[in-house]
Amino acid sequence: MDLTRSFLEKIEEMTGPKVIEVGGLAYSEESLYAVQQPTPTMIKAQSLTALIDYLNANTDKLFPEKLLIHVVNETTVQIISSLNPDFKNRENYIQADALLPVITLNRFMDRENFNIMLQSRFVPNEDRGRVLSSIAKMRFENSVKLEDDGVTQTATSAVGVTLVKEEQIPNPVVLAPFRTFTEINQPESPFILRVNDNCEVGLFEADGGAWRHEAMTRIKTYLETQLGEDYTIIA
Template sequence: MINEGLRGAIELLIEEGENKYIKEELYGAAYTNKNLIRVEAPVARALETTTLTSLVDYIKENVDLVAESNIIVHIESYNKVSIKKELNVDKRRECLVTAQALTPGIITDRFIDPERFNIMLQSAFVENEDRAKLLKVSGNIKEENVKSIGDDGVSQSAAIKTGVASVTEVVIPNPVILAPFRTFPEIKQPESKFIFRMQTGPACALYEADGGAWRNVAMESIKGYLKARLEGLDNVKIIS
């Protein structure tokens, strides 16, 4: 029969053995009796902005002493750019600033009434020749004449009002070249092809027809803008 003193000693030895961290090497592999969690170095919460100008100012004004370290300007997409530091001791990259472009809502791939379509063209698209043609149609199409809309599979024609009582049939070419506000205001908005369609109701719709190639054009324009304004700063690398 084990006395109380011996029992206490045995329990103490067991407890110490359980709490002790043990590392053993066996056949070239390392084994431990506990899972350890690494305490990672803290990182800053990214400052959020909406323009490319703010990124340039942040770097040139040496906010947070960025001039003392290597930084990366990462063009993540056509409407998002971030400033990141070099890898830290945990191989993590700290994000200092993120710029997300503010762009108006553009409705594509579905039909909307001519009034909404007209407003969208004027408020969310750069003025050009094709935009003017679409505005002429969407702003003057006569509801009683929608049945006269013609379609050859590529171009459509519609009866529109050209005066107080006169009606003229116009042909809308396809595709049309338009430049919606889709990226940062500091750069030229990229143009791309759209298919313009009409249907009875009346209703109008735009469908993207360039496979998203405009995104690459926008990213290259962002890169060119930043390179020109950050020229001579050897600690800054721009990637896209």
């Protein structure tokens, strides 16, 4: 009986992972993988209101002190758990990704589409009105003037963009495109307004992306106001 037990133990020892010590460090001949706990399927949302409703309903019986609200960037917010004890991982309960319109920046576009974009995808303010007024007075000039005195002919061509009324194009302009969640006030930022020889118009960002940090701060403040002090919110 003892012989059989010793034989089985020897087989188990031979078939199990072998640990070798080299230079004071233990090495295994086989790779070991930790067994992870099951995690819930993440809910996908498109507004901050959805996150707030989820927390207020508390259908999943979550404890605020064990949650972390992470403002990942100006368009994404997650509600995640504290670290799991077994694998030091986190559960992602719900993620909101802002549903935003397409805004063309940092390249030229035709004046008609630029006008539509400015009116439909930017918050009304004083500079938006100035830009709309300026581009409305632009015209593309492509003409040839011919002078003939019977001996010689002189042709003068004019190609380019002119203003119907003498007026300077404003620069820089401070505008607020819809670039983050609609529940918060859209952050304003400076843009350079340029017009090329084809009468195409472009807005070029001029703040180095500082508006993104402002948007994240506003998201954090909005969530703190709506949820109170029970939750930890980082941005």
